[in-house]
Amino acid sequence: MASPDKFNYLPKAADLLKKSQSAEGPDRLKVYKDYLQAGLDALTKQFQKGTSIIQLLRARSALMDHILITSWSQFSVNSGSALIAVGGYGREELQPYSDIDILVLLTEEDSHDDNQEKNLELEAWLAFLWDIGLEVGHSVRTIAHCESLALEDISVATNLIESRFLCGDRLLLKELNSRMKEAGFWPSEKFFRAKLDEQTARHIKFKETSFNLEPNIKSNPGGLRDLQVIQWITLKHFKSSSLHDLIKYGIFTRREYRSLLNGQQFLHRVRFALHVLSGKREDRLLFEHQKKVAEWMGFEDHDNKLAVEHLMQRYYRAVMIIRNLNELFLQIFEQEYLQVNQDTEYVELDDDFYLHNQRIGIKEPDLFLRKPHALIKIFRHIALNPEIIQIEAKTMRKIRSSQQMVNRKYRRDPINISYFKEFLSTKQLTSRGFALMKRTNILGAMIPKFAQIEGQMQFDLFHAYTVDEHTLFLLRYIIRYNKPEFQHEFPLCRKIMKTLVDPTPLYLAAIFHDIGKGRGGDHSELGAVDALEYANSIGLEKHIAKLISWLVKNHLIMSLVAQRKDISDPDVIESFANNIPSILHLELLYVLTVSDIRATNPTLWNSWKESLLKELFLATKHYLTQSTPRANQTEMMEDTRQQVLEQFTKTGDSIEPVRELLVELGDDYLLRYHPEQIIWQTEQLLSQPELPYVAIKNHRSQAGTEVFIAVEDQPDLFAAITALLSQNHLNIQAATLFTSPKGLCLDTFIVLDEQGHPLSYEQRIQEIQDNLIDGLGDIKNRGISVSRAVPTRLKYFTVKTRIEFINHDNSPFTTLEITALDRPALLANIGQAFRDCEIEIHSAKIVTLGERVEDTFTISDRDNRPITDKARIKEIKQHIEEAINA
Known part of the structure; x- marks a missing residue:
C-alpha cells in the first residue's frame, strides 16, 4: 500500500488526519469532501501535464x-476484522x-448477528463514505463465506485473487490467501x-466487433476487460501481477509487450478523461463526450479529419492490438501451459x-521466407474451409513478423500477384479469409490505400462502424x-x-468503395481512381478494371x-438505365448497394428500402432488355x-361507375399511381364513403404500410396529415x-413504425385510422401540433441546412431538395411552412441518414405552376429554414 505522500502533488495525508480528528459531524464531512476534491484536482492537473497514467x-x-484507512480508524471499526481492497x-x-470495491473480512466470532454494536459502527462508516461522494461496493464476509462464494462464482474468485490489504488484522487476509492457493480452488x-467463457459471452453481446462508433472502453472486444483477462490468468497461473513476466514465460515478445502496454x-x-469530463463513472465513449475528450487529450482538426476522428482512429488501433494480443495469449497459454487437446x-x-x-498452422517455421506467396495462400484455405476458425498462435506471429516482406517489390512479383488474384477470384464460403487478412495487416500491406482507412471513423449517426470494419461487414x-x-434471405442477390463466374470485381469494388474517405473531396471519385490504378497494377483485364472502377x-x-x-415514373427509369x-x-x-446499406448501420435497412431497390433493379433490367422503344x-x-377495367369486369359488377370515376379523376391520376393502387383506391371510393376517408393496408411489396386518405382539398392538408402521422409515431x-x-385529394403515404417495420396489429391500425379521421374532420378550426422530445444524441451533431429549388425545362413542377438535421416532427414543421407559403405538394420522398434527413418534394404554386420567381424562392427558403430550426 502506497502512501499518498509518495505522490508529492497530492494533498498531504497528515492534513486530513489532523483536520478530521478535531472535527465532528458536518465539519468532518466537509474536511473529507475537500480532501477528496483537492486530490481529484491535483490528479487532473497532472493528467494535463502528461504524467504517466499508470502513476495517476x-x-x-x-x-x-x-x-478509507483514516475514516475506518475514526469510526472504530477495525477491531477483529480486516479492510481489503478488491x-x-x-x-x-x-x-x-x-x-x-472493498471487502470487510470478519472472524467467525465477529460474524454473529448479536454483535450489534460492531454492525452499527460499520454501517455508520459506510454511510459516511457515501456521504462524502464515494461509490462504494462492499461485502462483509468471513473467510469461510468468501471461499464458499468464490468456488461458486468466478467473478468473486477473480476479485479475491486481486485482493490488497489496507488495515486491520493482516492475518485474516493471509489465511484467505492460503485457502485460495489450495489445489482445489x-x-x-x-x-x-x-x-474464456465470460469473454466469449461479452464479445457476443457487442456483436463481436471492436469498432462500434460509441464503444465501451472497458467491455468492448479489445477493451480494458480483454487486457484484464490476460492479467487475471497470469496472476492465477504464474502468481505474477506483472505482464512483463510474460516475456520470460515465452508468451509475448518484447515488441508485443510494449504494444500491449x-x-x-x-x-x-x-x-x-471521460470520467473527469462527465463527472461520473462512465465507460461508454458516447458521441456527446467524444469531442471534449479529443480536445482534452490534445487532438486537433487537420488533414481533412476532425480532432475527434483522430482520437477515435487511435482508439480503434489500440483496441485492435489488445484484441489480437489477447487471442494470442489465450491460444499459447492453452496449447503450451494447459496442453489440452494435444492428442487431436x-x-x-x-x-x-x-x-x-480448427486452427490452421504452417508445417515449417521458415515457410514464409521460402515461399513468400504462402502469406496469401493461407487465407485462401481459410476462405474455402468453414472448419478453420482461427490461425494457430505461432503461425499468426510468423505472419505478423513477415508482413514487412509485403512491400512494393512483393506486390509486383508475378507469383504473389497470381496467388492474390486467385484468392480474389474464389467464391469464398466464409468471410474469415478477408477478416483475418485484415487483422494480420496483410490486406493493408497488399492494398496500401486500405491501410490508410483502418480505424477511420466518421462522426455521425449514419455510419455505425469504422470505414474498415464497415468494409469487412x-x-x-x-x-x-x-x-x-x-x-432464403436475399434470393435475388443469391441468384x-x-x-457470377468471377467475384473479383465485386470483392475489389467492396474494398475500394469507401477507400477515399478521410482525404477530402468526393470519396467515390477518389476511390474509382484508386481502384482502376490498382486493378491495372495486378494485371486484371482492362474491361474488368473499368468495371471495378465504375462500381466504386x-x-x-x-x-x-x-x-x-x-x-x-418511366422517365426516371430511362434516365437511370442510360x-x-x-x-x-x-x-x-445491386448486390453492392444492398450489402453496403446493410453493412453501414443495422438500423438503416428496412423492408421498404429493400422493396425500392428491388423494384428499381427489375424495372431497369426490363428496360435494358427491351428490343423496342418504351411506350x-x-x-x-x-x-x-x-x-383497372379488366379487374372490375372479373367481379361481374357493372364497370360504368368505374369508368365514370376514372374520367372524373382525370388522366393525371392514371399516371400518378400503380394499377394495383388504383384498383384498391377505386374500390374504396365506390363504396361511397363519407369524407374524410382513411384506408390502411400493406403495400403491394409487403415492405411498408400504405395509408390512403381521401379528403376535400384545403390549404392546411399536407401539414395536417404529416402532423397527425407524426403524432401516431409513424x-x-x-x-x-x-x-x-373537382378538388378531391387522394393522398397516399407509405409509413413504417418506430422500429422500421410495416404495421401488423389490427387494433393499432384501427386506432391510427380513427385518429386520422378525427384529426382531419375539422382542420381549419383545430390546430394540429406535434410535441416530441429531441433525442439527446442528436444534440451533439450539426448538419448544414441546404434548400435547393430545381426547375427542368420539360417538367411542369419544381423539385425541392432539403437537407437538414433530423428531429421529431421535422416533416410536420416543413408541412406547416408549405401551408404558410401556399405551396402545393405533389409527391415526397423521405430519406433519413442517421442524424441527417435528405427529403425531396415535387411542388408547385396553387395554380399548379412551377416556382421560378427568385424573390418567391427566397421567401419560401426563409420560411422553411424557420420551420427546420423551430
Missing part, C-alpha cells in the same frame, strides 16, 4: 487508501469515479475456461499447411449470399452471385435513385385504364399526393 491511477488508489481498486487501477484450466495506457488515459488429429491441408483444433454480406443456409464511382447512385426519385453500361454492371451494383405516356395511361417513407379537377 496508483496515486488515486493511494489517495483512496488514506481516506477488484480494480485492489489492482491499484482506480479511475477518478470508479467504484471503490479454481485450478488453472478451470479458471481459464471460465474466463501502449494500448493499455492509451485506453486508461481516454477513460480518465492433425489434418494435412497441403504440403505447407495443416489443420489442428460488406464483404461478409456478399460472401453470405454464397452460403446455402442463407439462400446473381450464383451465376457509382456505388451510391442506385440507393439515391431508389430513395429519392419516383421509380414508378447510366448503366450492361446487365452485369446493374447486377453487381409513350398516352399508351401507358390507356394500358393502366384497361388493367415514420413517413414516401408520399404521393393527387388532387382531382
Whole structure:
C-alpha cells in the first residue's frame, strides 16, 4: 500500500488526519469532501501535464487508501476484522469515479448477528463514505463465506485473487490467501475456461466487433476487460501481477509487450478523461463526450479529419492490438501451459499447411521466407474451409513478423500477384479469409490505400462502424449470399452471385468503395481512381478494371435513385438505365448497394428500402432488355385504364361507375399511381364513403404500410396529415399526393413504425385510422401540433441546412431538395411552412441518414405552376429554414 505522500502533488495525508480528528459531524464531512476534491484536482492537473497514467491511477488508489484507512480508524471499526481492497481498486487501477470495491473480512466470532454494536459502527462508516461522494461496493464476509462464494462464482474468485490489504488484522487476509492457493480452488484450466467463457459471452453481446462508433472502453472486444483477462490468468497461473513476466514465460515478445502496454495506457488515459469530463463513472465513449475528450487529450482538426476522428482512429488501433494480443495469449497459454487437446488429429491441408483444433498452422517455421506467396495462400484455405476458425498462435506471429516482406517489390512479383488474384477470384464460403487478412495487416500491406482507412471513423449517426470494419461487414454480406443456409434471405442477390463466374470485381469494388474517405473531396471519385490504378497494377483485364472502377464511382447512385426519385415514373427509369453500361454492371451494383446499406448501420435497412431497390433493379433490367422503344405516356395511361377495367369486369359488377370515376379523376391520376393502387383506391371510393376517408393496408411489396386518405382539398392538408402521422409515431417513407379537377385529394403515404417495420396489429391500425379521421374532420378550426422530445444524441451533431429549388425545362413542377438535421416532427414543421407559403405538394420522398434527413418534394404554386420567381424562392427558403430550426 502506497502512501499518498509518495505522490508529492497530492494533498498531504497528515492534513486530513489532523483536520478530521478535531472535527465532528458536518465539519468532518466537509474536511473529507475537500480532501477528496483537492486530490481529484491535483490528479487532473497532472493528467494535463502528461504524467504517466499508470502513476495517476496508483496515486488515486493511494489517495483512496488514506481516506478509507483514516475514516475506518475514526469510526472504530477495525477491531477483529480486516479492510481489503478488491477488484480494480485492489489492482491499484482506480479511475477518478470508479467504484471503490472493498471487502470487510470478519472472524467467525465477529460474524454473529448479536454483535450489534460492531454492525452499527460499520454501517455508520459506510454511510459516511457515501456521504462524502464515494461509490462504494462492499461485502462483509468471513473467510469461510468468501471461499464458499468464490468456488461458486468466478467473478468473486477473480476479485479475491486481486485482493490488497489496507488495515486491520493482516492475518485474516493471509489465511484467505492460503485457502485460495489450495489445489482445489479454481485450478488453472478451470479458471481459464471460465474466463474464456465470460469473454466469449461479452464479445457476443457487442456483436463481436471492436469498432462500434460509441464503444465501451472497458467491455468492448479489445477493451480494458480483454487486457484484464490476460492479467487475471497470469496472476492465477504464474502468481505474477506483472505482464512483463510474460516475456520470460515465452508468451509475448518484447515488441508485443510494449504494444500491449501502449494500448493499455492509451485506453486508461481516454477513460480518465471521460470520467473527469462527465463527472461520473462512465465507460461508454458516447458521441456527446467524444469531442471534449479529443480536445482534452490534445487532438486537433487537420488533414481533412476532425480532432475527434483522430482520437477515435487511435482508439480503434489500440483496441485492435489488445484484441489480437489477447487471442494470442489465450491460444499459447492453452496449447503450451494447459496442453489440452494435444492428442487431436492433425489434418494435412497441403504440403505447407495443416489443420489442428480448427486452427490452421504452417508445417515449417521458415515457410514464409521460402515461399513468400504462402502469406496469401493461407487465407485462401481459410476462405474455402468453414472448419478453420482461427490461425494457430505461432503461425499468426510468423505472419505478423513477415508482413514487412509485403512491400512494393512483393506486390509486383508475378507469383504473389497470381496467388492474390486467385484468392480474389474464389467464391469464398466464409468471410474469415478477408477478416483475418485484415487483422494480420496483410490486406493493408497488399492494398496500401486500405491501410490508410483502418480505424477511420466518421462522426455521425449514419455510419455505425469504422470505414474498415464497415468494409469487412460488406464483404461478409456478399460472401453470405454464397452460403446455402442463407439462400432464403436475399434470393435475388443469391441468384446473381450464383451465376457470377468471377467475384473479383465485386470483392475489389467492396474494398475500394469507401477507400477515399478521410482525404477530402468526393470519396467515390477518389476511390474509382484508386481502384482502376490498382486493378491495372495486378494485371486484371482492362474491361474488368473499368468495371471495378465504375462500381466504386457509382456505388451510391442506385440507393439515391431508389430513395429519392419516383421509380414508378418511366422517365426516371430511362434516365437511370442510360447510366448503366450492361446487365452485369446493374447486377453487381445491386448486390453492392444492398450489402453496403446493410453493412453501414443495422438500423438503416428496412423492408421498404429493400422493396425500392428491388423494384428499381427489375424495372431497369426490363428496360435494358427491351428490343423496342418504351411506350409513350398516352399508351401507358390507356394500358393502366384497361388493367383497372379488366379487374372490375372479373367481379361481374357493372364497370360504368368505374369508368365514370376514372374520367372524373382525370388522366393525371392514371399516371400518378400503380394499377394495383388504383384498383384498391377505386374500390374504396365506390363504396361511397363519407369524407374524410382513411384506408390502411400493406403495400403491394409487403415492405411498408400504405395509408390512403381521401379528403376535400384545403390549404392546411399536407401539414395536417404529416402532423397527425407524426403524432401516431409513424415514420413517413414516401408520399404521393393527387388532387382531382373537382378538388378531391387522394393522398397516399407509405409509413413504417418506430422500429422500421410495416404495421401488423389490427387494433393499432384501427386506432391510427380513427385518429386520422378525427384529426382531419375539422382542420381549419383545430390546430394540429406535434410535441416530441429531441433525442439527446442528436444534440451533439450539426448538419448544414441546404434548400435547393430545381426547375427542368420539360417538367411542369419544381423539385425541392432539403437537407437538414433530423428531429421529431421535422416533416410536420416543413408541412406547416408549405401551408404558410401556399405551396402545393405533389409527391415526397423521405430519406433519413442517421442524424441527417435528405427529403425531396415535387411542388408547385396553387395554380399548379412551377416556382421560378427568385424573390418567391427566397421567401419560401426563409420560411422553411424557420420551420427546420423551430
